[in-house]
Amino acid sequence: MPDFDHERAEAAVRELLAAMGEDPSREGLLDTPARVARAYAEMTLGMRQTARDVLTTTFDIGHEEMVLVRDIELWSMCEHHLVPFTGVAHVGYIPAETGKITGLSKLARLVDVYARRPQVQERLTTQVADSLMEILEARGVIVVIEAEHLCMTMRGVRKAGARTITSAVRGAMLTNQATRAEAMALISGTR
Ligand SMILES: Nc1nc2c(ncn2[C@@H]2O[C@H](COP(=O)(O)OP(=O)(O)OP(=O)(O)O)[C@@H](O)[C@H]2O)c(=O)[nH]1
């Protein structure tokens, strides 16, 4: 995994400022390239992490029923316009028969690993689901993401409040209708 190239990012920000007709050497902008580079390094931290880095803590407590964390705040960056999209992720899984589970916070960390990179919402949703299936050997997974894309609100079509909902359903969550219905009820707060 390559490190974030601060020098290159700073040069690019200076160019972008010049392109918009700004003077990158005026006092107020002197530190801006370095600040923006640091901000982008942070916002794309997920590019230098893997799902296995965060799904480290697993317990075998023999719990075989569904575990679902709702309303995980997320900030990501649309890969088409490099502006944020933000919302919540709901992540649920049915553990392996061995009862292998992970820490609850790790589900939120997993969302961050894939959110903190240039993304499209659909890919973010499937990456979270697929990594849970693979690493936890889960019997089923459901990931629902609801987000507002700033590229649709602050520019372009300008439709504030429009929310995009994506889902990825795997394994027993897909094949067992009752299980999926239970997950959806938990996600929508009707249970
Ligand atoms: N499917 C999908 N589309 C996205 C996502 N984020 C942004 N987009 C869309 O990507 C598309 C890019 O369309 P283009 O026509 O190439 O770019 P554009 O001229 O800036 O488009 P407008 O946003 O309609 O002004 C837009 O329709 C965006 O709404 C995402 O996460 N998933």
Ligand SMILES: [Zn+2]
């Ligand atoms: Zn966009």
